[in-house]
Amino acid sequence: MNLGFSLKRFGAVLYKEFIQMRRDRITFGMMIGLPIIQLFLFGFAINADPRNLPTLVEMGDNGPLSRAVIAGMQNSSYFAFTGAVSGVGEGEEALRRGTANFVVVIPEDFERDVVRGNKPEILIAADASDPSATGGAVAALSGIVNVAISETLTGPLAQQAGSAPFSMVVHREYNPEGKTSTNIVPGLLAIILSMTMVMITAVAIVKETERGTMEMLIATPVKPLEVMLGKILPYVFVGYVQTAVFLAAASLVFGVPFEGSVWAFFLGFNLFIVVNLALGFLISTAAKSQMQAMQLSFFTILPSILLSGFMFPFAGMPGWAQFIGQAVPATHFLRVVRKVMLKGGEVADVTGELWALIAILVVISGIAMLRYRQTLD
Missing domain, CATH: 3.40.1710.10 (abc type-2 transporter like domain)
Structure with missing residues (x-):
């Protein structure tokens, strides 16, 4: 029995790993694409000293x-x-x-x-x-x-x-003392909901596929829209709990005011949750494993943090970065939250952001249902 190191055996295992990496295109694309995107975002789009x-x-x-x-x-x-x-x-x-x-x-x-x-x-x-x-x-x-x-x-x-x-x-x-927490804390709600809603939905649906229970669901006469709504709506309750805890902490711990219309916040909040759950459903149609679902979810969270105006001023980004940022749901919900909580905004003040979230929801839902039909086929 040869207990020594074998270059041949080592080479076989190494070759097998490269083949597996090549077949897992999503993971390979994340390893290559994520550093490149970070480089361009931090190098060109991020500006802590905005002009114009x-x-x-x-x-x-x-x-x-x-x-x-x-x-x-x-x-x-x-x-x-x-x-x-x-x-x-x-x-x-x-x-x-x-x-x-x-x-x-x-x-x-x-x-x-x-x-x-x-x-x-x-x-x-x-x-x-x-x-x-x-x-x-x-x-x-x-x-x-x-x-x-x-x-x-x-x-x-x-x-x-x-x-x-x-x-x-x-x-x-709206922030006479210049407190950073007054600006950051309302924006955190958009980031927290993005992280949890997208990832929870994507991983939960992919988990059913891995366990084989999705095949049983496919065998039933349930339509794609019905599956989509049935899968994402239970997690709306999770979003409600997170938001209630967040608002209580923002007021009691950080002293962040809530000056505007509750109805305007309610509309924007519900739209944003549904958009993120639909995005998680879309990710689940592309991911083949729970690990891939988590990787793709993280891939969508990065633009929400960097291009929405949460960490860096939106006005300080170049035009092309602002154009991309307009397609990020967190950009519009963050504006809704800050307008309502800090500026006393009413429904009329956030109408443009609400329509933007509706447009994003329609696009994501359409692609998700199309992908789901292809999965059925």
Whole structure:
């Protein structure tokens, strides 16, 4: 009996493993594709210092100094002026809906007050629900103002430039203390539900296939839609329990407010759960084992964390990354949660996000039922 090391036996086992790896295309694709996706996402899509943030302006005074301040903010690349508002209410509505990150208010007679030495104030209302998105821009304001003053106040007015002829007052809305937990905790609900709902559904259905009970179900006259609904709806209850625990902890432990409509949150929450359960059902039609189901589930969770605006500001990502992020369900539910909990959003404020979730649900459900019919065949 030869107890020594045999290169031939070793080579046979090694060859067998490579064959098995080649046959398991999903696992092999995950090993190659996941590092590449992470490289591109972290290298190109992730930006902790976002620029070109949508900004609105209320021009109470249109003098040279006012235009110089606005031009300086525009040239800094932090602010991208997308339009004008005509009142406080219109600016507040834009911040609440998320169509603008900043609203700059130039007061009336601003230029006259500067010349007279009255030191007027420019108000900048910032959406601070995501402190990391607006922090860099707010920090850069003092430098922008100094440049605008030095280039505009010339001649007899030059002496005004050295004594700060006006001030910039930043009003941080929805998170005045700039607490990170106020922004992160609501977003966590989207990530937690994505992780659990997708993985639980995919693994549970694949487990039935491995045990052979799915063959018994296929033999019955049950239609694909009926199977899909019957499989995913029980896990809706699990999502309800998770959300109830989460909301209680968010309020009692972290002091996160709930300012908006319960009905708006209820609609978005239910849509998001069903979308993730449908995604788990779709994964189960492609996975051949529970391990593959878990791998594919993790593959879908990565974009939910990186491209939804949960960890990194959505506005700071390049256009192509934002385009991909719009197809991620967590992106829209995260906006629903933050608008409702932090900004007092109503159903009308989240209608666009609800329609986006419905569209994603229709696409995923259609593909899942098509895949399930192919499995039957």
